[in-house]
Amino acid sequence: MFETVIGLEVHVQLNTKTKLFCACPTSFAEHQNANTCPTCLALPGALPVVNKEAAVKAMRLGYAINANVVHASNFDRKSYFYPDSPSAYQITQLSNAIVQNGEVFIDLNDGTQKRIGMTQAHLEADAGKNIHDGSHSKVDLNRAGTPLLEIVSNPDMRSSEEAVAFLKKLHSTVRYLDISDANMQEGSFRCDVNVSVRPKGQAEFGTRVEIKNINSFRFVEAAIAYEVQRQTEAYEDGDYETEVFQETRLWNVDEGVTKSMRGKEEAADYRYFPDPDLRPLVVTQEMIDEALKMPELPDAKIKRYTEELGVKRYDALVICSEKELAYYFEAMLASGASAKNSVNWLTTELLGRLKKTEFDITTSPVSAEKLGELVSKIDDGIISGKGAKEILDVLIKEDKDIDGLINSMGLAQVSDDGAILEIIDGIIAANPEKVEQFKGGKEKLFGFFVGQTMKASKGAANPQKVNELLKERLA
Numbered sequence: 001m002f003e004t005v006i007g008l009e010v011h012v013q014l015n016t017k018t019k020l021f022c023a024c025p026t027s028f029a030e031h032q033n034a035n036t037c038p039t040c041l042a043l044p045g046a047l048p049v050v051n052k053e054a055a056v057k058a059m060r061l062g063y064a065i066n067a068n069v070v071h072a073s074n075f076d077r078k079s080y081f082y083p084d085s086p087s088a089y090q091i092t093q094l095s096n097a098i099v100q101n102g103e104v105f106i107d108l109n110d111g112t113q114k115r116i117g118m119t120q121a122h123l124e125a126d127a128g129k130n131i132h133d134g135s136h137s138k139v140d141l142n143r144a145g146t147p148l149l150e151i152v153s154n155p156d157m158r159s160s161e162e163a164v165a166f167l168k169k170l171h172s173t174v175r176y177l178d179i180s181d182a183n184m185q186e187g188s189f190r191c192d193v194n195v196s197v198r199p200k201g202q203a204e205f206g207t208r209v210e211i212k213n214i215n216s217f218r219f220v221e222a223a224i225a226y227e228v229q230r231q232t233e234a235y236e237d238g239d240y241e242t243e244v245f246q247e248t249r250l251w252n253v254d255e256g257v258t259k260s261m262r263g264k265e266e267a268a269d270y271r272y273f274p275d276p277d278l279r280p281l282v283v284t285q286e287m288i289d290e291a292l293k294m295p296e297l298p299d300a301k302i303k304r305y306t307e308e309l310g311v312k313r314y315d316a317l318v319i320c321s322e323k324e325l326a327y328y329f330e331a332m333l334a335s336g337a338s339a340k341n342s343v344n345w346l347t348t349e350l351l352g353r354l355k356k357t358e359f360d361i362t363t364s365p366v367s368a369e370k371l372g373e374l375v376s377k378i379d380d381g382i383i384s385g386k387g388a389k390e391i392l393d394v395l396i397k398e399d400k401d402i403d404g405l406i407n408s409m410g411l412a413q414v415s416d417d418g419a420i421l422e423i424i425d426g427i428i429a430a431n432p433e434k435v436e437q438f439k440g441g442k443e444k445l446f447g448f449f450v451g452q453t454m455k456a457s458k459g460a461a462n463p464q465k466v467n468e469l470l471k472e473r474l475a
Helices: 052-064 160-176 217-236 285-291 298-308 313-320 323-334 339-354 368-379 385-397 402-408 417-430 432-439 443-456 463-474
Strands: 002-013 076-079 089-092 099-107 113-125 129-133 136-140 147-153 189-199 209-214 247-252 257-263
Touching: 002 160, 002 217, 052 099, 052 113, 052 147, 052 160, 052 285, 089 113, 099 160, 113 160, 160 189, 160 217, 160 298, 160 323, 189 217, 209 217, 209 257, 217 247, 217 257, 298 313, 313 323, 313 339, 323 339, 323 368, 339 368, 339 385, 368 385, 368 402, 385 402, 417 432, 417 443, 417 463, 432 443, 432 463, 443 463
Parallel strands: 209 247
Antiparallel strands: 002 147, 002 189, 076 089, 099 113, 113 147, 129 136, 189 209, 247 257
């Protein structure tokens, strides 16, 4: 039996207006190399100046994950030569990062939680982009100098499921904090996965292999699964020493395999040394106060939803997984809808319909206030759930007044005792044998009378009223 050991390095692109060490904008919609200056082009004599907004956003994450926010951190140079890095080094934080020793709690499939430790989160400048066009390679330096926050976990994960749960939790957190759009397709949130296996019970870690730059949860899970199988088979075949060694591998999406990229560099290979152009990054009280301005985070929302609103934990986890869902849900509540019905109509009815369209929750043609109004009509017994579904089908296609739809579609529920009793009395009179059977102990026949009443009313009778009045009459 073997045990998997996983650690992650997550690169989060911070959504600052300007780059980490200069005033160039971070937008990528510009012409190639338009967002550049002497500093991000590494021209002689140009000096870097730290972007305070980037530091504050790094601090905000630190406070959110219960980490130690260092009040005087340092920058280092990591030397390497690639065409997309004109300085031939990257400015990063190796020895004294701005955020150290945090924690993230993930939810497991068995309903328990697990703590994943965070070694550090450090600021660093992104490289540019190499563009390969036939026999030519081009370099676009618009991205060079964009602020990244590299978040390094402890090797605390023991399965691909735990790794994905951790990534999703971190992804959700940085989006709630509004420090990054975390768009995985555009590379704003990507990760390197460190994987090793060891015989169960062995204290020492196995040989660590790094899989670089994976940009989807599905690919992370698949890459880990493949690498674990590869290393396990090498152990079982007696080829572990020759087939598994410290290296960097890439995930090949088309073939579903990891492939060797290069031998894994050690810190010494990068010739780290303190950056002579940057003084220590000293945190001020103003920066602390700004960093502490943060919204209610997913864990706090889940706790509030379950304890105060009576929402089931599974439903709370689904709603809080995306901040847009949580904000939509809360807007429904603010419009007067009940929490119980709002959960169902948001997660099942609305999302189910949106999946069949080109819309998502951020572009939904049905606003939170409109869906909240519809749910309130159900809460108040004005319309039935069946009628509300018909109305929602209309609202997905066009924005219309709900009261007008109720009237024009004839969906108002009958709650008048007299009208419902008249229907019930007619059904009881038409089914004397079933009435006697019910009174004789066949209680399941109650459903028959409910169904007949609803059928006779063409679904317009209030089901709750029908149940109450039938019990009285049949008694």
